Amino acid sequence: AQRVTQPEKLLSVFKGAPVELKCNYSYSGSPELFWYVQYSRQRLQLLLRHISRESIKGFTADLNKGETSFHLKKPFAQEEDSAMYYCALDGGSTLGRLYFGRGTQLTVWP
């Protein structure tokens, strides 16, 4: 069964510190993974997806199939990174369903 686990409900760091938001998944096939972000009073939006291999707003995420992880990292956090972050898995359905983790609320302190 498909499952996404984000072990940290809350994460706090200081501005300029590195940040890592953890995501582990359970899926027997070849996964497609995403990170979505929701800033205060804004709609949920795609941050990045692993097949793009992009760095968005300084964030990167590497798919580790051995550890079934897709952790989101940024070397120097900024206050504007404070938001709710969701990891999501496409379970291979042609119907487009995504499986979301419970989210991690990141707070970056000045």
Place this chain on the structure above:
Amino acid sequence: DVKVTQSSRYLVKRTGEKVFLECVQDMDHENMFWYRQDPGLGLRLIYFSYDVKMKEKGDIPEGYSVSREKKERFSLILESASTNQTSMYLCASSSPAQETQYFGPGTRLLVL
């Protein structure tokens, strides 16, 4: 730019009322989704639809129904609202080719 709109940002209803939440997307997407978002529980899928008049149950369909009469519009119906349905409701759409889901601004529903 993909635009997903939801009919209301805030709604207050009474227990037992029938509630309609409307979602419209303008990108000709085949797939549409309804989620509820609760603190500590994340996003939970209620129902989704992959074509007009087609629907699939998500993880928490009890107490809800949906309607998709036109491709661009997906409605969520609370047949008899209860206080435990107080939540933020998010609509999303996607195309099979792209997988990325685009979200609406959300409707915050309070059931008294």
